[in-house]
Structures are given as C-alpha cells and as structure tokens.
Amino acid sequence: MFGQGCPERVALQGGRPKRWGPRPSRWPVLTAGWLCALATTASALxxxxxxxxxxxxxxxxxxxxxxxxxxxxxxxxxxxxxxxxxxxxxxxxxxxxxxxxxxxxxxxxxxxxxxxxxxxxxxxxxxxxxxxxxxxxxxxxxxxxxxxxxxxxxxxxxxxxxxxxxxxxxxxxxxxxxxxxxxxxVVRRAPGDELRVRLASRSLVFAPGETLKFELEPNLLPVESGTKLRVKIQLCSARTTQEVRPSEEIAFTAGQTAPLAVEVPLHVPEGVYDVVATVTSPAKIPWPQAVRSPLTLRPPIAERTIQVVVLGERARGQDAAESRLSVVQEIDPANPKWWAKFASLPQLPRWPRIPKGPLGNGMLRTWNHPLGPVAQLAPNSQSPDVSWEAYPLPRPLRPGEPHVLEIEYPSDVPQTFGVSIVEANAAGAVIPVGLDSGMDQPEEVAPLRSSPQWLRHRLVFWPRTETPIVLIANLREGQAAAYGKIRVLAGWQRLPRAGGPGKGRPSRLWAGYMDRPLFPENFSASEAVGASRDLSVDDWVTFYEGGSRLVEYLQHVGYGGLMLGVFADGSTIYPSSVVEPTPRYDTGVFLAAGHDPVRKDVLEMLLRLFDREGLALIPAVEFASPLPELEAVLRRGGSEAAGMLWVGPDGATWQETYPSQRGRSPYYNVLHPRVQEAMLAVVRELVTTYGEHPSFAGLAVQLSSHGYAHLLGPTWGMDDATIERFERETQVRVPGEGPRRYVERARFLNGEARKTWLEWRAAQLGRFYARLRAELNAVRKDLPLYLAATDLFANPDL
Structure with a gap:
C-alpha cells in the first residue's frame, strides 16, 4: 500500500525466472508472482x-x-x-x-x-x-x-x-x-506539499469582488492510486472555521496528473480570510465536521490553507463617531498596598503564576517629593543589573482596541526611564521584541519651571491579551528614576486624526522613520501558532492588524508619511527573486498548513493602505547582507570575482579582519562594477514592481555602518583590480609589487596621492548614486532618492 513503504529491489538471476519443476498447473501462480516482482521493481524505479x-x-x-x-x-x-x-x-x-x-x-x-x-x-x-x-x-x-x-x-x-x-x-x-x-x-514534508498550489496572481492581496484563481495539485497522498476522493473548498474568516460563503466540492482520483482548477470569488468585506482545501474520501453518510470530531471519525486525508487579504477603497470604521477616553485603571506605585483593593478579583487564566502584587528586583523605594510620595528606582550602579519594577494590570483589558498608558513624573527630576508593555505571544512565550517607549529629562530641562509639576508620558497600545504587564526600568547608571501614578485609559474604537476630520495636508512632507519593518511588534499585532505549539509566527492577520494600526497612528500624530525599512538583515517584506530573503521579517513559512504558497507581499498591502489615505511611503533598503548573485560569482572565483571584496593594507579582506555584526557586514566593494550592478538589480526590482502606486514617494538607501552602500576608510580598496581601474582612469602610477604591494599602495594613496585617491573614490560613488536615481526616474520622473545615514558613523573605520 502506498504510504506503508515499498519492498527492496528484487534481483533477477540470469535475467529469467528459475524453473520450479514439472508441475505446469502452478505456472500461472509463479508467473503472476514473477510479474509482481517486476512491477515492484518498476514501482521502485x-x-x-x-x-x-x-x-x-x-x-x-x-x-x-x-x-x-x-x-x-x-x-x-x-x-x-x-x-x-x-x-x-x-x-x-x-x-x-x-x-x-x-x-x-x-x-x-x-x-x-x-x-x-x-x-x-x-x-x-x-x-x-x-x-x-x-x-x-x-x-x-x-x-x-x-x-x-x-x-x-x-x-x-x-x-x-x-x-x-x-x-x-x-x-x-x-x-x-x-x-x-x-x-x-528533523526531516519531514514541507507544509502544503501534499496539496500543491499554483497561483494565477503574483500576490495574495485582493480588492472586494476579485477572484482568487489557482490550481490545486494533490501530490503523494497517503492513499492508493485510483482511490476516489473529493476536495472541499471553504472560505472562512481567518483563524476560524466560520464560513463566509457556501463551500464547494470537487471530485478527483488519487494519482491523476491533471491539477484541479479552483476559483474563489471574494465578494466579502475588508479583512483576512482562509481558503481551506480539505481532501476526504466519499462517505456513505456525509457527517459534518462538528459531528465527525466527537465521533472520532477518520480525519481528513490532507488539508491546505491559503490565506488572503482583501482591501477596500475605504478603511473600515472610517466614519464611526469618535468616542472619548476615560480612566479604566489606576495604580499608585508609591502606595505599597495599592494591590490590596484588587486582591478580591479572580486570578486571570492567561497569567496563572503571577503573584498578587508588583514584581521587581528590590530596587524600588518610596520618596517623599514636594508633589507627594513617588516611586523611586535606584541608580543602576546600585543594582545587580538594571533597576526595574513590573506592574501586572489587575483588571482585564479589551484586546485589539486602542488603549493609552499614562505615567506621571515630576518636572524637576533629571532622569531617564524605559517603559515596556509585556505580553505573551500566541505560543505563550514572552519575547524581547515588543512595544517599548521611554522618557528622557536632561539636567538642562529639569530646572526650567519655577515650581515642580506633574508631567505625563503617554503610550498608545493595543493589548493582545486581557492582562498585559507594565515594565518600568531606570536607564541611568548614576541617578534614580522617579514616577507617580500609572493609569490606563480606554474608550476609542480607533485613533482620532490629528486636528480632527477634514484637516488639510501640509505642503511639506513630515514623515516618520522606521529602519526595520517591525510595525507589527510596535503596534502589538497578534500572531498565529506555528507548526509546533511553542512557535508564534506571522500570518496575514498579523500584518493587516499592524499595517492598519500603523496608518491610524501616523494620522493620529499628524505625519504625512513614513520611511520604512523593507529590506534589512537579509530579509524583506515583499517577494524577491533578486534578494532571496530569509524569514526574519515574515515567519509565515513556519505555519503548519502552508498558508503562504508565495511569500507575502506586505509592501503591496501597505502601499494600498497608504494610497487610500493619501499618505506617502518611502521604502528603504539596507545593503548589509550577502546577495545571491554576488555569492555565486565569488564561489566560481577567477577574474570575474577579483576586486569584489574590500582589501586592506595588510592584504586581508574585511571579513578576514573583522567579525560581522549579527550577520551584517560590508561584504562587497561598492567600487566594483559587478557589485554595483547587483545592487541596482535590487532597486530596479522594487521600483518597477511598486513605483506606480500613488503613495510610492521615492526610495531610501540606508547607509548602515555595517553595510556596503558607501565607502570604507581610504586604507581600504588596495586590491589589484581596484588599483588597476584607478591607475587607468587617473593616469597615476601606484607603486607596489609582490606580497608587500598592499602596504605600499596604502602608504602612497594616503600620502602624496591622497587627494586624487579620495576624489576618484567619491566620483565613483557619486556616479553610482546617480544611476540609482536614474532607476527611479525611469519609472516616475518625480521619485527622489534618499540617503539615510542614521548610524553611518558608528563604524570607526569610515
């Protein structure tokens, strides 16, 4: 039987069956056995x-x-x-x-x-x-x-x-x-391989009324070839079994080679949906799934989920009446008995082991400030690590709705403290990447007011659970942190726009900046459980929640747009054949049901959200990770690869001299033509795919201190190929022969020829940036190129 393994190959002696004696009546049986052996061998082959x-x-x-x-x-x-x-x-x-x-x-x-x-x-x-x-x-x-x-x-x-x-x-x-x-x-089938999917569209972002078309190819199902089967196609709200339209069934035979054509009309409201394909064998009694499970009837033979996002022309709830905020919880951390009034509340199941009171490392005390008693965290120099205190919120919140965390602090105390919202993810684990904020009050600012007064630090958040924890940490070594009451406010269904509805846009762009695509984490988007129960991963709901809240927040604070890292740390939030991105910023590949037959096009979703709100989006790319095309050239070696790596005055490459920073490094010499062509291909793919969106407002190149989109210090670039191009284009003869040529070149180019060397390098880089700009203008004449030098000078070798 298929799926139970198959016999080892049968060796045939002399190419024909052995004679079994003079009893011809047994020949049919023996011949049938021999043919079976041949068939088994053919099956194995x-x-x-x-x-x-x-x-x-x-x-x-x-x-x-x-x-x-x-x-x-x-x-x-x-x-x-x-x-x-x-x-x-x-x-x-x-x-x-x-x-x-x-x-x-x-x-x-x-x-x-x-x-x-x-x-x-x-x-x-x-x-x-x-x-x-x-x-x-x-x-x-x-x-x-x-x-x-x-x-x-x-x-x-x-x-x-x-x-x-x-x-x-x-x-x-x-x-x-x-x-x-x-x-x-561990070796296993990849998720979704039993029901392969070939999409007719490039991405899984649709408008209401469009149709999802795909071919479904059953592959090596655990049944015998020729078995009569059927596949049921359902359209459900994401992460649920709630159908939003009647299901359809398609009959097929196991082992058939022709794929099944499937069309799913998406006449649905905006949101995220699961298209679920379930293969079963026809039953004499068509029990529904709700009945099959309690009766422990046979589970489906195979199941595959395709997740899609549907975006309308207007945001959901856009015309809803604005509500007002009100205080739903208040904690006085200076009062050691603040928890007592909540002690009678039942313990919430999400945090079964949380004690009924604050958590900390013993660095908190009460200080009598002129404004009244305040909580004070000792300087970190007095703490074994960092002085911190955590406050479990004793009353349930409403997950998915915007809340405001408010922390009072005195105006006359120079201090710096951090604030984090700590929650368990879908797998029940608490991870370090989440919603973090903070307050810094310098010594120059604290004494400006004639008398002390309460100031307030506010943080907007969307709780993922009913019981988040507020974590406050002192961020100074030599000074204490002081704060007063902690409040949680709620009442908004969505964030109100800055200045109220109908306010016009400023003529000059005022944009936010995020160097990494961590908006789902920053806006507390929920996650799904992965292939193992202890793994929490990103599905389309994660990105849709995060993207919608991002747009709300930009409008709430008055931003007209955003510069967002879309390619960083070797990963992207868009499908790319040029970059071959890792799952770092889209972990949906680890979902058990194969939700993503193609990589999520999160950038397409964001551009559509920005299009309809009149916002500007400037994608940013960071060249600090290897590129597949260049890695293939380096593996082949030869003259084609000469000069592609930065070489220093000792003849060693950058990678041989310095370790990478979490995998980021100046992997390639940006002066090399082949390196520039590979970088241009990354930009070209982005601009040609997304440049026609009205919200696409240019492209930014992040000049990371650990990247290769800029020049290293003038002692780098001593390889033979780079020096040959320099000599050819400047007519300057660079001395140096043999093993010591690198140090001799460095001495000459940083001595009497320093000016010529620096000018040539700068001109080469300037022409490359001009080519990047030309790639944008080939799609739209108005698209600018931005050079974002946020941490450029963190590397001392620049």
Whole structure:
C-alpha cells in the first residue's frame, strides 16, 4: 500500500525466472508472482517529486557545515530558512560527486553516486547559530536515500553521515541526534506539499469582488492510486472555521496528473480570510465536521490553507463617531498596598503564576517629593543589573482596541526611564521584541519651571491579551528614576486624526522613520501558532492588524508619511527573486498548513493602505547582507570575482579582519562594477514592481555602518583590480609589487596621492548614486532618492 513503504529491489538471476519443476498447473501462480516482482521493481524505479524541510539545531550555538546528497535523483530549488542576516549564500547546489556515502561504504561507493550539480547541497555557515533549515525539492525513486552529513567546524565529522529513506518521510517525520549536546536533525514534508498550489496572481492581496484563481495539485497522498476522493473548498474568516460563503466540492482520483482548477470569488468585506482545501474520501453518510470530531471519525486525508487579504477603497470604521477616553485603571506605585483593593478579583487564566502584587528586583523605594510620595528606582550602579519594577494590570483589558498608558513624573527630576508593555505571544512565550517607549529629562530641562509639576508620558497600545504587564526600568547608571501614578485609559474604537476630520495636508512632507519593518511588534499585532505549539509566527492577520494600526497612528500624530525599512538583515517584506530573503521579517513559512504558497507581499498591502489615505511611503533598503548573485560569482572565483571584496593594507579582506555584526557586514566593494550592478538589480526590482502606486514617494538607501552602500576608510580598496581601474582612469602610477604591494599602495594613496585617491573614490560613488536615481526616474520622473545615514558613523573605520 502506498504510504506503508515499498519492498527492496528484487534481483533477477540470469535475467529469467528459475524453473520450479514439472508441475505446469502452478505456472500461472509463479508467473503472476514473477510479474509482481517486476512491477515492484518498476514501482521502485519510478520517480516522485516531493518538497522536504530539513532542519537541525536545538543545542548550543554552532558553526555548521556539511552536505546533503542523494543516492539517486536530483535536488533543486533550495530555500534557506535561517533568520540570520548572513544566511544567504550559506547553502548552494554544487557539483558532485559528493563525498557523503552510505554508512559502511567509502565515498562514491553507493549504488548510484551523485554525478550532477543538482545532486548535492553544500552547507557552509558564516556564523554560529542554534537553528537552521532548508526547504528543497527532491525528484527521485521512493527507495532513494538522502545522505546527510552535518557537523560543527570544531568537531570531527560523523562517519558515514545519516541516511534517510525517501519513502520513510512521505507521511511521517524522521529525527536523529547530531551530537551529545541536544542538537537534532528533523526531516519531514514541507507544509502544503501534499496539496500543491499554483497561483494565477503574483500576490495574495485582493480588492472586494476579485477572484482568487489557482490550481490545486494533490501530490503523494497517503492513499492508493485510483482511490476516489473529493476536495472541499471553504472560505472562512481567518483563524476560524466560520464560513463566509457556501463551500464547494470537487471530485478527483488519487494519482491523476491533471491539477484541479479552483476559483474563489471574494465578494466579502475588508479583512483576512482562509481558503481551506480539505481532501476526504466519499462517505456513505456525509457527517459534518462538528459531528465527525466527537465521533472520532477518520480525519481528513490532507488539508491546505491559503490565506488572503482583501482591501477596500475605504478603511473600515472610517466614519464611526469618535468616542472619548476615560480612566479604566489606576495604580499608585508609591502606595505599597495599592494591590490590596484588587486582591478580591479572580486570578486571570492567561497569567496563572503571577503573584498578587508588583514584581521587581528590590530596587524600588518610596520618596517623599514636594508633589507627594513617588516611586523611586535606584541608580543602576546600585543594582545587580538594571533597576526595574513590573506592574501586572489587575483588571482585564479589551484586546485589539486602542488603549493609552499614562505615567506621571515630576518636572524637576533629571532622569531617564524605559517603559515596556509585556505580553505573551500566541505560543505563550514572552519575547524581547515588543512595544517599548521611554522618557528622557536632561539636567538642562529639569530646572526650567519655577515650581515642580506633574508631567505625563503617554503610550498608545493595543493589548493582545486581557492582562498585559507594565515594565518600568531606570536607564541611568548614576541617578534614580522617579514616577507617580500609572493609569490606563480606554474608550476609542480607533485613533482620532490629528486636528480632527477634514484637516488639510501640509505642503511639506513630515514623515516618520522606521529602519526595520517591525510595525507589527510596535503596534502589538497578534500572531498565529506555528507548526509546533511553542512557535508564534506571522500570518496575514498579523500584518493587516499592524499595517492598519500603523496608518491610524501616523494620522493620529499628524505625519504625512513614513520611511520604512523593507529590506534589512537579509530579509524583506515583499517577494524577491533578486534578494532571496530569509524569514526574519515574515515567519509565515513556519505555519503548519502552508498558508503562504508565495511569500507575502506586505509592501503591496501597505502601499494600498497608504494610497487610500493619501499618505506617502518611502521604502528603504539596507545593503548589509550577502546577495545571491554576488555569492555565486565569488564561489566560481577567477577574474570575474577579483576586486569584489574590500582589501586592506595588510592584504586581508574585511571579513578576514573583522567579525560581522549579527550577520551584517560590508561584504562587497561598492567600487566594483559587478557589485554595483547587483545592487541596482535590487532597486530596479522594487521600483518597477511598486513605483506606480500613488503613495510610492521615492526610495531610501540606508547607509548602515555595517553595510556596503558607501565607502570604507581610504586604507581600504588596495586590491589589484581596484588599483588597476584607478591607475587607468587617473593616469597615476601606484607603486607596489609582490606580497608587500598592499602596504605600499596604502602608504602612497594616503600620502602624496591622497587627494586624487579620495576624489576618484567619491566620483565613483557619486556616479553610482546617480544611476540609482536614474532607476527611479525611469519609472516616475518625480521619485527622489534618499540617503539615510542614521548610524553611518558608528563604524570607526569610515
């Protein structure tokens, strides 16, 4: 039976069946058995296409290296799933034969050793990590074996590697230990591979009334070929089983090669929806799912979810009457008995272990200020780490609605304190990236008022749970932090616009700036549970909530637009064939039901939201991570790769001299023509795809101190190729031969030829920026190029 494994190959002696004696009456049986053996052999030889997810880690941080190969068949389309900025370029399909062999055999002694560039995936990580993974397609017979060799660079290689039979991971997971420190290897089908989806559209962002069209391809289902099946197509509100239109069913036969054409009309209000495809076998009694589950009837054979977002021309609730804020909770942290009046309230289930009172590290005391008693956090120099206090809000809030946190502080106290809203995510974990704010009152400002008075720090937030925690921390080493009452205000359904409705836009753009696309975290967007119950990931609801609240907030404070990082740390919020982004800023690839057949086009969603509100959006890109095209050139080597890396006066590259900063580094020499072409391709892809949106207001290049969109110091660029171009274009002869040529070049170019060298480098970079601007103007003449130098000078070597 398919899905139960398949027999090993049958060896036929002499090419024909052995004679069994003079009893002809048994020949039909024996002949049938022989034909069955032939059929089994033919079945084993048949190739299947399957998408696998291979993950490893779970132990201490390790610099992994190794190979993944096949005994026969091909590997293709690898997609690295690590979230580090230097993930791109750490895995590639390389030429065989591989030196990974089945256990007990020498390299190359397998039945059919890998012979092509598509049969071996090489893995060479640049920095240590606790987790890494790759999705890749395998085309091979079911009895083919994956040969996996993974080990840390500081440990001996495992003899023979790990063998994984393809048939054993079609409907279950394979797991093996990699070391004695908790690191494991897990191989399973990639989410959604049993029901493959081919979309007719580029993205999953639609307008009401449009139709989602796709082809559904059942692939290697756990039933015998020829089984009669049916697939039910439902349109439900996201994260629920609530249908918004009648479901449809399509009959098909397991093993058929023709895909199923599906069309789902989206005549629905604005929001996020799940298109759920469920494969079952026809039942004699069509029990509904609500009845099937309690009766423990057979579960579906396969299920796939496609999540879509539908955006109207006007925002939901845009014309709703504005309501007023009112205080719903008040805490006096200077009163040690403030919790007592809430002690009779029942303990909320979301935080079952929270004590009935504040939390802290013992650095809080009460100080009698002229305005009255205030809470005072000791200077951090007196604390074992940072002086902090946390306040569980004792009354339930209303998740998803805007609230305002208000903290009083005296006007005459120089201080700096941080404020955070701490909540559990969808998986029940508290993570460091969330909603953070703070207040800084310098010494020059504190004495300006004639008499002390209460000032208020306000923070808008959307609680994800009923019971968030307010965390206050002192951010000064030598001074205490003092604050008064803490209040929570509520009553708004959405944030009111600055100046009231109908206020005109200023003629000059006043825009906010976010160097990373962390708006879902900043605006407390909810998350979904991933493939494992302890993993919280981003789905379309996450980005829709975050994007809608972002737009509300910009209008609430009076901004006319936003400069937003859309490509940073090796990840993007848009699909890209040029960048090959990691899941760092879109973790939807880890959803169990394969919600994203293509990477979410969050940028498209944001531009539509900004279009309808008359806001300006300036996408920003950071060139601080490897680019696939350039990594391929460097692997090939030769004259094409010469000069692509920054070389210093000692002849060493930047990467050989300095470690990366969380995977970010000046990986390439921006003076090199091939590097510039690759960077231009990133910009071209963005502008040609999104430049026609009215809200698209230009492009920004982030000049990161750890990036390569700018020049390093004048002692860098001593490689032969760069010096040759400099000599050719300036007619200046640079001295230096042999191994000491680098130091001699640096001495000359930073001495008597310094002015010429600096001017040539600046002119080269200026022409490159002009080419970037030309890419924008080729789409729209009015699009400006911005150079955002927010942390440019944090690197002392500039």
């Amino acid at each position: 048949a190739t299947d296409s399957v998408r696998l997810r291979i993950a490893w880690g779970g132990g201490p941080e390790r610099l992994w290296q190794g190979q993944i190969a096949l005994t026969e068949g091909t590997l293709s389309d690898p997609k690295a799933l690590g979230i580090e900025a230097d993930e791109v370029g750490s895995m590639w399909l390389g030429a065989g034969p591989s030196d990974v062999a089945p256990s007990g055999k020498t390299p190359g002694a397998s039945r059919s050793p890998p012979q092509t560039a598509e049969s071996c995936l090489s893995i060479r990580q640049r920095s240590p990590r606790t987790y890494d993974a790759v999705d890749l397609s395998v085309t091979a017979p079911r009895d083919a074996k994956l040969l996996i060799d993974l080990h840390g660079v500081d440990e001996p290689r495992r003899s023979g590697g790990i063998e994984v039979r393809l048939a054993d991971v079609l409907h279950s997971a394979f797991s093996a230990e990699l070391d004695g420190q908790g690191s494991r290897l």
